Amino acid sequence: MTRAPAGLARYTTAGQPGPVPGRPAAPPGLPRLLPVVPSGQPTSLAAHLTRYGPRAAGLTERSRAGLLREVQESGLTGRGGAAFPAFVKLSTVADGRDPVVIANGTEGEPASAKDKVILTTGPHLVLDGAVLAAELTGARQVIVVAHRNAVAAVSAAAAERGRPGRGRVRITVRAAAEGFVAGEARAVVNWLEHGRPVPTPAYPRIFERGLGGAPTLLHNVETLAHLALIGRYGAAWFRSAGTPAEPGSMLVTVIGAVREPSVLEIGLGTPVRDILALAGGPAGPLQAVLLGGYFGSWARAEEVAGQPFSAAGLAGAGAAPGAGLIAALPADACGLAETARVVRYLADSSAGQCGPCLFGLDAVAGQVEQLARGGPDGLPLLRRWLGQVERRGACAHPDGAVRLVRSALRVFAAELDQHNRGWCCGTRPDPVLPVQPRRDR
Amino acid sequence: MTAGSGRSRHPGRPVLRVDPIACAGRGLCAELLPELITLDDWGFPMVADRGVPPHLAADARATVKACPLLALGLDRGPRAT
Numbered sequence: 001m002t003r004a005p006a007g008l009a010r011y012t013t014a015g016q017p018g019p020v021p022g023r024p025a026a027p028p029g030l031p032r033l034l035p036v037v038p039s040g041q042p043t044s045l046a047a048h049l050t051r052y053g054p055r056a057a058g059l060t061e062r063s064r065a066g067l068l069r070e071v072q073e074s075g076l077t078g079r080g081g082a083a084f085p086a087f088v089k090l091s092t093v094a095d096g097r098d099p100v101v102i103a104n105g106t107e108g109e110p111a112s113a114k115d116k117v118i119l120t121t122g123p124h125l126v127l128d129g130a131v132l133a134a135e136l137t138g139a140r141q142v143i144v145v146a147h148r149n150a151v152a153a154v155s156a157a158a159a160e161r162g163r164p165g166r167g168r169v170r171i172t173v174r175a176a177a178e179g180f181v182a183g184e185a186r187a188v189v190n191w192l193e194h195g196r197p198v199p200t201p202a203y204p205r206i207f208e209r210g211l212g213g214a215p216t217l218l219h220n221v222e223t224l225a226h227l228a229l230i231g232r233y234g235a236a237w238f239r240s241a242g243t244p245a246e247p248g249s250m251l252v253t254v255i256g257a258v259r260e261p262s263v264l265e266i267g268l269g270t271p272v273r274d275i276l277a278l279a280g281g282p283a284g285p286l287q288a289v290l291l292g293g294y295f296g297s298w299a300r301a302e303e304v305a306g307q308p309f310s311a312a313g314l315a316g317a318g319a320a321p322g323a324g325l326i327a328a329l330p331a332d333a334c335g336l337a338e339t340a341r342v343v344r345y346l347a348d349s350s351a352g353q354c355g356p357c358l359f360g361l362d363a364v365a366g367q368v369e370q371l372a373r374g375g376p377d378g379l380p381l382l383r384r385w386l387g388q389v390e391r392r393g394a395c396a397h398p399d400g401a402v403r404l405v406r407s408a409l410r411v412f413a414a415e416l417d418q419h420n421r422g423w424c425c426g427t428r429p430d431p432v433l434p435v436q437p438r439r440d441r
Numbered sequence: 442m443t444a445g446s447g448r449s450r451h452p453g454r455p456v457l458r459v460d461p462i463a464c465a466g467r468g469l470c471a472e473l474l475p476e477l478i479t480l481d482d483w484g485f486p487m488v489a490d491r492g493v494p495p496h497l498a499a500d501a502r503a504t505v506k507a508c509p510l511l512a513l514g515l516d517r518g519p520r521a522t
Binding site: 359385 | 461466481485487
């Protein structure tokens with residue numbers, strides 16, 4: 001009897017429903033995107049094909065329509081933070097002339113690692129998904145914009161696939177710009193086109209006129225990896241993980257006070273407590289978690305521990321899965337000081353193009369820093385400025401910072417009161433949330 | 442109060458829209474059309490959500506023309522977003 005190679009054992013199809021005719025057998029369970037046994041190495045094309053089976057070669061008009069329907073039925077949403085339905089983007093661009101596809105792996109947020117992980121461990125999944133998106137929309141060109149730490153892995157994977165045949169999709173790999181706002185969709189297009197990684201005016205929308213004036217389909221790299229598997233195994237398989245309203249799996253980055261900070265793949269709707277347990281469990285008592293990302297929301301640890309990690313499950317706490325960040329704040333850290341440092345970083349990350357973002361976020365950051373230091377009560381002024389900054393930029397950068405601060409004022413209300421009386425419970429010397437040093441502008 | 446969402450609580454009314462990238466906070470618009478435009482604490486225009494009522498339509502058009510940076514626009518119709 002031959003033993004299955006280590007790591008592939010979980011993917012035997014014994015006892016599983018038979019394969020759909022014309023489709024490779026779907027591997028059961030999770031992880032779907034991440035390696036079963038992490039090796040730290042990119043999955044080779046051969047290993048990728050062994051695990052997932054071949055990609056359907058070439059699409060006919062009919063299979064294209066069927067596959068678009070499949071994407072719609074899958075309920076796949078964007079995994080870059082906004083959770084916009086992937087099908088809507090795809091079908092909008094598919095109506096345009098000579099579109100291009102951009103796989104966005106910029107991941108400028110210092111706390112998040114899941115895009116770097118999928119790009120470096122499973123680059124062929126991202127490439128398969130991007131090529132499929134191109135075939136679905138009639139695009140001839142795919143540009144993968146990869147974080148600098150992932151460029152080598154993605155370039156090697158693209159080279160491994162050989163030169164495209166006549167009339168096939170051409171893959172280009174480009175290094176992403178650095179900085180928090182560089183990953184914003186229009187900033188990515190602007191970076192590729194003009195070397196300026198800052199957002200452009202909201203109109204025209206990039207799906208109408210984006211890169212070089214072409215209708216542009218820009219998806220997060222994880223979204224495309226899911227798309228690659230929907231193309232192979234179909235909508236019903238995709239929906240066998242997650243919740244009926246928010247189907248599928250999702251990559252999450254768990255950092256902070258957990259024993260094994262890591263990137264994990266979870267079914268949407270997995271309770272927050274279980275996700276923390278997958279990351280080794282809390283490394284001590286927790287007071288709060290930051291959910292979604294630096295544009296996300298704080299929530300009391302005990303309030304969300306039992307809640308499903310999904311938009312529906314977190315809405316009650318004013319949070320959302322966003323880009324999949326879960327940062328655990330230990331009881332001995334100061335949530336206001338953590339927020340102040342992140343808001344200062346966000347203010348420094350402003351592209352500096354819009355007045356309310358450039359001046360307003362700086363003022364907001366100063367005010368939060370004052371609250372963190374326990375200065376005079378600046379809350380009324382802070383609230384006034386939050387209202388004046390919200391929805392006043394060309395992109396959503398100021399809105400994200402406003403959301404973070406509002407959630408901090410809500411969740412750390414008791415600490416605010418303590419700070420006003422000149423007392424802080426934070427005794428921990430080292431910061432929890434990572435930020436990058438200020439760039440020179 | 443919004444800079445450029447183009448949303449109006451009065452569908453059908455034209456909506457003033459600021460391009461926040463082009464705007465440098467010269468402030469002319471708030472002087473010319475204080476009924477609909479106020480300045481934030483840093484001198485950048487905030488446009489009223491309620492759209493442009495008919496009796497201010499001519500003033501709004503003149504204000505749009507007066508912006509030295511062409512950062513102010515008037516969106517016709519229900520919603521441009």
